[in-house]
Amino acid sequence: xxxxxxxxxxxxxxxxxxxxxxxxxxxxxxxxxxxxxxxxxxxxxxxxxxxxxxxxxxxxxxxxxxxxxxxxxxxxxxxxxxxxxxxxxxxxxxxxxxxxxxxxxxxxxxxxxxxxxxxxxxxxxxxxxxxxxxxxxxxxxxxxxxxxx
Numbered sequence: 001x002x003x004x005x006x007x008x009x010x011x012x013x014x015x016x017x018x019x020x021x022x023x024x025x026x027x028x029x030x031x032x033x034x035x036x037x038x039x040x041x042x043x044x045x046x047x048x049x050x051x052x053x054x055x056x057x058x059x060x061x062x063x064x065x066x067x068x069x070x071x072x073x074x075x076x077x078x079x080x081x082x083x084x085x086x087x088x089x090x091x092x093x094x095x096x097x098x099x100x101x102x103x104x105x106x107x108x109x110x111x112x113x114x115x116x117x118x119x120x121x122x123x124x125x126x127x128x129x130x131x132x133x134x135x136x137x138x139x140x141x142x143x144x145x146x147x148x149x
Contacts, residue, residue: 036064050098068092069101086112087130094125094144116141
């Protein structure tokens, strides 16, 4: 998969180039509800949702919560200064907390084709999306499918 707009721009920068940044802006809140909460997130979007989950847990919320995380490989080949090319388009992993889910998703993506074997060896629930000539091919490990809607 080609890198995104921001990734491409960042990779085009040269040493000494100046970058101006600002933000973040706005507010992000959970609406009061008694319903089950499902968090589906990709890439760095996990940061605000992780904060919401921790806020709910800290407040003693009894809400049933599900967290699904997926990310393209953000592992950079230092020789080419581009993301490592793998057949894996995305990995989503389920874990006890967001940090574990992100860690496992990253490690499994970095493992490439060996990712599903590693997930099975650690009894991990994960969804792998592989790039094939016919499009994306899903491969599920553990009980990930039980959590799909």
